[in-house]
Amino acid sequence: MTTEKIRNMEEFAAAIGLSRPTVSKFFNDPDSVKKSTRQHIEAALKTYDYRPNIYAMNQNRKLTKNVGIVVPYLADPFFAEIARNIEERCIDAGYRPTLYSSHGEPDLEVEILDSLRSLKPAGVLLAPLGRASDRSFIEKFCEDIPTVLFDSHLQDLGIAFVGSDNQQFSKLIVDYLCRSGEPPSFFEMANPSNPNANRRRQAYLDAMADLGQEADVVSVPGDGWAFEEIGYLGGLQALGADRFKTRTVLCSNDRLAIGFLAACFEKGLSVGHKAGCEIRVAGQDDHPFSRFTCPPLTTIAQNYDAISSYAMQTLFAAIEDKVTSDDIKLFEGKLVMRASA
Amino acid sequence: MTTEKIRNMEEFAAAIGLSRPTVSKFFNDPDSVKKSTRQHIEAALKTYDYRPNIYAMNQNRKLTKNVGIVVPYLADPFFAEIARNIEERCIDAGYRPTLYSSHGEPDLEVEILDSLRSLKPAGVLLAPLGRASDRSFIEKFCEDIPTVLFDSHLQDLGIAFVGSDNQQFSKLIVDYLCRSGEPPSFFEMANPSNPNANRRRQAYLDAMADLGQEADVVSVPGDGWAFEEIGYLGGLQALGADRFKTRTVLCSNDRLAIGFLAACFEKGLSVGHKAGCEIRVAGQDDHPFSRFTCPPLTTIAQNYDAISSYAMQTLFAAIEDKVTSDDIKLFEGKLVMRASA
DNA sequence: GTAAAAAGTTATCGCGCGTAAAAATAATAT
DNA sequence: ATATTATTTTTACGCGCGATAACTTTTTAC
Numbered sequence: 001m002t003t004e005k006i007r008n009m010e011e012f013a014a015a016i017g018l019s020r021p022t023v024s025k026f027f028n029d030p031d032s033v034k035k036s037t038r039q040h041i042e043a044a045l046k047t048y049d050y051r052p053n054i055y056a057m058n059q060n061r062k063l064t065k066n067v068g069i070v071v072p073y074l075a076d077p078f079f080a081e082i083a084r085n086i087e088e089r090c091i092d093a094g095y096r097p098t099l100y101s102s103h104g105e106p107d108l109e110v111e112i113l114d115s116l117r118s119l120k121p122a123g124v125l126l127a128p129l130g131r132a133s134d135r136s137f138i139e140k141f142c143e144d145i146p147t148v149l150f151d152s153h154l155q156d157l158g159i160a161f162v163g164s165d166n167q168q169f170s171k172l173i174v175d176y177l178c179r180s181g182e183p184p185s186f187f188e189m190a191n192p193s194n195p196n197a198n199r200r201r202q203a204y205l206d207a208m209a210d211l212g213q214e215a216d217v218v219s220v221p222g223d224g225w226a227f228e229e230i231g232y233l234g235g236l237q238a239l240g241a242d243r244f245k246t247r248t249v250l251c252s253n254d255r256l257a258i259g260f261l262a263a264c265f266e267k268g269l270s271v272g273h274k275a276g277c278e279i280r281v282a283g284q285d286d287h288p289f290s291r292f293t294c295p296p297l298t299t300i301a302q303n304y305d306a307i308s309s310y311a312m313q314t315l316f317a318a319i320e321d322k323v324t325s326d327d328i329k330l331f332e333g334k335l336v337m338r339a340s341a
Numbered sequence: 342m343t344t345e346k347i348r349n350m351e352e353f354a355a356a357i358g359l360s361r362p363t364v365s366k367f368f369n370d371p372d373s374v375k376k377s378t379r380q381h382i383e384a385a386l387k388t389y390d391y392r393p394n395i396y397a398m399n400q401n402r403k404l405t406k407n408v409g410i411v412v413p414y415l416a417d418p419f420f421a422e423i424a425r426n427i428e429e430r431c432i433d434a435g436y437r438p439t440l441y442s443s444h445g446e447p448d449l450e451v452e453i454l455d456s457l458r459s460l461k462p463a464g465v466l467l468a469p470l471g472r473a474s475d476r477s478f479i480e481k482f483c484e485d486i487p488t489v490l491f492d493s494h495l496q497d498l499g500i501a502f503v504g505s506d507n508q509q510f511s512k513l514i515v516d517y518l519c520r521s522g523e524p525p526s527f528f529e530m531a532n533p534s535n536p537n538a539n540r541r542r543q544a545y546l547d548a549m550a551d552l553g554q555e556a557d558v559v560s561v562p563g564d565g566w567a568f569e570e571i572g573y574l575g576g577l578q579a580l581g582a583d584r585f586k587t588r589t590v591l592c593s594n595d596r597l598a599i600g601f602l603a604a605c606f607e608k609g610l611s612v613g614h615k616a617g618c619e620i621r622v623a624g625q626d627d628h629p630f631s632r633f634t635c636p637p638l639t640t641i642a643q644n645y646d647a648i649s650s651y652a653m654q655t656l657f658a659a660i661e662d663k664v665t666s667d668d669i670k671l672f673e674g675k676l677v678m679r680a681s682a
Numbered sequence: 683g684t685a686a687a688a689a690g691t692t693a694t695c696g697c698g699c700g701t702a703a704a705a706a707t708a709a710t711a712t
Numbered sequence: 713a714t715a716t717t718a719t720t721t722t723t724a725c726g727c728g729c730g731a732t733a734a735c736t737t738t739t740t741a742c
Contacts, residue, residue: 052729055459080416262632294634397697
């Protein structure tokens with residue numbers, strides 16, 4: 001065990017009797033060296049625990065294997081889940097993902113993108129803050145670095161956008177609710193930063209019009225990312241003031257619905273579609289926790305897998321082929337019927 | 342607007358008529374240059390949008406400003422929240438945090454720590470996977486890089502451990518439950534990877550013994566990090582088989598409790614401490630969503646702020662003073678009384 | 683066994699910056 | 713005006729690796 005600490009590739013190469021360029025070639029593609037030397041290196045790797053410095057590697061490379069993932073709010077399990085999904089796919093594809101959260105703050109989003117440049121990423125998957133984002137800044141960023149947007153669409157930015165078909169989401173759930181009972185009121189926060197919220201409201205209005213029903217939108221105050229609390233407080237207020245025209249409430253998203261359910265509980269309203277229940281509640285997203293609410297939340301499931309998978313594919317295609325296919329891919333949601341509506 | 346793109350510090354220095362070392366000094370400490378040149382640089386910084394490359398900066402520095410944050414499972418809002426808290430504190434302290442999630446996989450934890458070395462971090466805040474962690478590997482890592490452990494304690498590793506006083510947690514909630522009604526049964530998963538779970542079980546047993554009550558531990562199968570599902574499925578099974586000796590259930594943690602609440606709901610059991618309720622349920626952690634369960638969950642609140650704050654302080658003290666104070670800091674929890682128990 | 687192909691070596695830049703010592707310039711004191 | 717001190721500049725090297733060109737050695741082919 002002459003385990004003198006190996007400090008760099010030079011020392012490692014010397015220790016195993018090879019030249020540095022050969023070792024370098026090996027790390028960039030193990031098959032680019034002769035099989036015997038490859039095995040030699042691989043064996044030596046277990047004796048001397050040496051690893052090339054990733055950041056030094058990337059410094060002078062024309063194309064790195066880095067991928068930046070930026071989400072607006074990581075404490076939201078939806079983004080945590082989708083980030084996890086994307087990270088795994090990146091790793092499997094041989095890339096090195098680095099995850100960032102804007103924590104709901106536009107300044108931080110800018111800061112992240114700025115420092116992301118130092119990483120020289122091959123590409124970036126960005127779920128922007130939405131309305132609060134510094135559009136012109138992101139625009140510049142997208143010009144320099146292949147960027148696929150997801151979740152939140154910023155018109156004409158990035159090489160592609162991958163998200164959910166909010167039109168279809170709201171249409172689907174409105175149809176279901178109307179078919180199975182009373183037409184729904186729509187519950188939302190007044191100033192959503194995420195543009196999806198606006199599309200969902202509009203889709204609700206359209207769907208209701210299609211069915212010849214009278215729409216009823218209840219907007220409650222609140223901004224930021226504490227959706228459960230907004231849904232809870234707003235729900236208490238709206239229920240107390242009897243603002244809903246119907247006893248069926250479609251929430252703009254699941255987190256709002258979770259807060260609204262808590263408000264219903266506090267008001268002593270029994271939620272569900274069964275006989276004896278006083279109010280039906282539905283959400284949109286199929287949030288990881290929606291299965292475990294009381295009652296379990298009826299919702300429209302985002303296709304996590306499809307979104308992250310397609311976003312990755314698009315990005316990799318762009319990286320490898322330098323295609324700038326400015327397309328928009330929207331995935332449909334699936335109705336998930338549970339006890340709440 | 343002679344906005345020729347500035348590519349590096351060399352070009353930037355040349356463009357503003359200074360030498361690179363002077364500019365370099367400025368970026369490492371704006372006060373280390375004359376006030377007039379400092380103002381000169383700061384003004385120029387707005388004309389030419391140049392930023393030093395962070396990774397190149399760190400390459401040849403004895404002490405970087407990088408801080409690694411590693412959590413076991415980021416899709417758990419508890420870790421997401423504490424990570425957010427720590428990240429903000431790092432930024433405010435002038436450090437650059439980078440966040441990693443092991444996604445519950447020991448291999449990935451090792452991989453993360455390995456690649457973290459390339460970052461040359463000044464220090465690392467690590468919440469290990471726990472039982473599943475590669476202890477000897479982490480030990481080596483801690484020898485090389487100042488590391489503060491949090492949440493999950495690995496004996497004798499790192500320069501310090503910061504976490505919650507699980508003894509006190511369980512004692513507090515057991516006392517409360519006994520005082521306010523029937524003594525609790527303890528609901529847990531059979532093979533928790535997090536060592537806190539074991540401490541909580543033991544603390545439950547001790548607390549019950551202290552009060553002269555008969556303990557009742559119900560362990561349900563399941564491993565991994567899908568605690569809600571484990572609590573839900575296990576809860577259904579345990580309730581169905583009538584395994585609980587009492588009608589008061591203390592869950593090992595809030596996520597398990599959330600799943601258990603869903604099981605209770607499905608079984609038609611009304612949860613709460615009010616008259617007419619059939620079962621009381623309590624958790625431990627004060628998970629971000631526990632306020633919004635139906636009914637809201639009575640629990641013991643972890644002191645997020647104190648934990649992250651103290652962990653940061655300890656790490657920075659160690660970085661700056663090179664103190665290796667191998668101490669353990671446990672924060673007490675606060676009883677949060679809500680409707681569920 | 684010899685030529686051609688493949689693989690490895692040496693050598694030298696380059697990436698974008700930190701760092702340290704020596705030399706030059708500027709600001710302040712006497 | 714000279715000495716003193718504070719800043720800045722020059723110069724030079726280092727970090728850990730990628731990339732390329734010109735050779736040399738080994739392997740494969742015939």
